[in-house]
Amino acid sequence: MTRSSERPTPPEGLPSEVIDALTDCTPEELRKAIVHAQELLHFHGEAELPISAEANDDILRVTEHEGYTEVVKQFRCADGCDDCPHGPYLYHVTEEPHPNGSHKVHWSFMGPVHSQEE
Ligand SMILES: [Zn+2]
Structure with a gap:
């Protein structure tokens, strides 16, 4: 828990299980999560860039x-x-x-x- 002070504050409304999952990710995994999130946004027909x-x-x-x-x-x-x-x-x-x-x-x-x- 010593790293908690270095962590950025997650956006309001982001489910805690998503925050927990992302917090455990390596930088490599985070990059893949961004790509996948963009793909999901395409799937939903919207994207914010x-x-x-x-x-x-x-x-x-x-x-x-x-x-x-x-x-x-x-x-x-x-x-x-x-x-x-x-x-x-x-x-x-x-x-x-x-x-x-x-x-x-x-x-x-x-x-x-x-x-x-x-
Ligand atoms: Zn594409």
Whole structure:
């Protein structure tokens, strides 16, 4: 229990059995857990990713609106799968200012974007 003070606080709402399982994971296992969590998000039809576009994200369109930014993007899994690339999906991106001066970027998944040619 000496390590408890070094541990980050888990997000509110995360079940304690998940926290316990992740706490016991090696870094290697944690990376795999992230990949699997992303796959599960795809399965549920939603995904939330940081605005700093990762190498496997393709930003197709960015439209500024008052109060939010509309982003259309598709992305590929880290390991790739038969359905890659996923999307395109529509996101509304908002920035929430924090007291320490930084901004927290929040991606809201709005849904899949259907091609006009369909
Ligand atoms: Zn995939």
